[in-house]
Amino acid sequence: MVQVEHVYKNFGGTAAVADVSFEVAAGETLVLLGSSGSGKTTTLKMLNRLVEPSAGKIWIDGKDITTLPIVALRRKIGYVIQQIGLFPHYTVAENIGLLPGLLQWPESKIKQRTALLLETLGLPPEQFIRKYPHELSGGQQQRVGLARALAANPPIILMDEPFGALDPIIRHTIRQEFLQLDELKDKTTILVTHDVTEAIQLADRICLMDKGRIQQIGPAKELLLNPANTFVQQFFNHTRFQLELMVQTLADILPGISLNELPNAREVPVFAADVSLWNVVNKLQEVKTGEQWLGIKQGPSVYYTTLSTILSYKNEHSSDQQA
Numbered sequence: 001m002v003q004v005e006h007v008y009k010n011f012g013g014t015a016a017v018a019d020v021s022f023e024v025a026a027g028e029t030l031v032l033l034g035s036s037g038s039g040k041t042t043t044l045k046m047l048n049r050l051v052e053p054s055a056g057k058i059w060i061d062g063k064d065i066t067t068l069p070i071v072a073l074r075r076k077i078g079y080v081i082q083q084i085g086l087f088p089h090y091t092v093a094e095n096i097g098l099l100p101g102l103l104q105w106p107e108s109k110i111k112q113r114t115a116l117l118l119e120t121l122g123l124p125p126e127q128f129i130r131k132y133p134h135e136l137s138g139g140q141q142q143r144v145g146l147a148r149a150l151a152a153n154p155p156i157i158l159m160d161e162p163f164g165a166l167d168p169i170i171r172h173t174i175r176q177e178f179l180q181l182d183e184l185k186d187k188t189t190i191l192v193t194h195d196v197t198e199a200i201q202l203a204d205r206i207c208l209m210d211k212g213r214i215q216q217i218g219p220a221k222e223l224l225l226n227p228a229n230t231f232v233q234q235f236f237n238h239t240r241f242q243l244e245l246m247v248q249t250l251a252d253i254l255p256g257i258s259l260n261e262l263p264n265a266r267e268v269p270v271f272a273a274d275v276s277l278w279n280v281v282n283k284l285q286e287v288k289t290g291e292q293w294l295g296i297k298q299g300p301s302v303y304y305t306t307l308s309t310i311l312s313y314k315n316e317h318s319s320d321q322q323a
């Protein structure tokens with residue numbers, strides 16, 4: 001568990017971070033979201049003491065981090081950054097084995113762990129362990145960076161724009177893979193991004209920052225549908241329609257939409273009510289034949305409607321129009 005209490009950071013006379021407080025539960029993923037200069041990276045770096053707060057306190061597992069030796073602190077915390085920071089003259093295996101080596105793990109255990117991580121991240125060990133960073137693509141380097149951060153199995157992972165250097169398609173794929181990784185499922189993760197879709201895809205909760213201050217912290221759905229202020233409201237507006245489809249399920253809108261009898265006993269796709277509207281739209285758009293009918297299964301019942309009913313309902317009920 002990570003606790004941040006009334007933390008400030010001033011550079012010169014300017015506050016980069018002001019009165020930031022949050023908690024991250026064990027196993028939770030908190031995403032620090034905000035535009036450039038909002039204080040995300042500074043907040044992240046205070047957690048592993050790359051930056052010291054001007055005021056406030058940070059606890060990890062109940063211990064004030066200023067009372068822990070820095071080496072012990074960093075051992076608990078993996079750190080992944082956009083620039084990856086692999087050592088160019090070390091092989092993939094040497095890069096990954098660096099920290100376990102410093103921790104004096106036996107050679108055989110380091111080898112085993114390195115192979116397991118590479119395998120998990122989709123880089124066959126026999127093919128990759130002897131390669132140097134410049135022989136890898138950006139996406140492969142990013143995976144090695146992640147493997148290195150995970151190597152000593154730290155309970156906490158900090159990630160600063162970890163997918164930022166990748167092109168959009170690889171970025172999407174790696175994000176998907178990342179969500180599936182068992183290695184990461186029980187880690188406490190704090191991830192910095194300015195990419196709204198990425199935040200929604202990865203976060204258990206989002207901490208939206210502006211000018212060094214937290215504007216709202218909560219599940220994506222709450223920020224989108226119950227924004228705390230005009231800043232939060234406007235932050236999501238340029239892609240609001242898509243984002244709302246991502247955070248809302250069929251069950252959320254079922255009470256509002258009109259339901260119909262299915263015309264002449266057609267076979268139509270049936271979705272569970274907890275499927276997101278975004279997934280429904282994507283699935284149905286693959287079919288593309290005339291009016292798109294679908295079934296929504298909730299409990300023992302199946303309700304029928306059309307894709308255009310759902311989309312026009314969402315069009316009329318976007319929270320953009322409620323503010």
Ligand SMILES: Nc1ncnc2c1ncn2[C@@H]1O[C@H](COP(=O)(O)OP(=O)(O)OP(=O)(O)O)[C@@H](O)[C@H]1O
Pocket residue numbers: 011012015016034035036037038039040041042043194
């Ligand atoms: N070492 C430093 N010295 C002086 N000012 C700094 C330093 N580090 C950050 N700042 C300033 O603090 C503010 C917050 O920076 P920070 O890097 O935390 O923002 P960010 O939200 O992570 O931005 P980005 O997405 O561009 O990385 C900025 O105005 C930045 O210029």
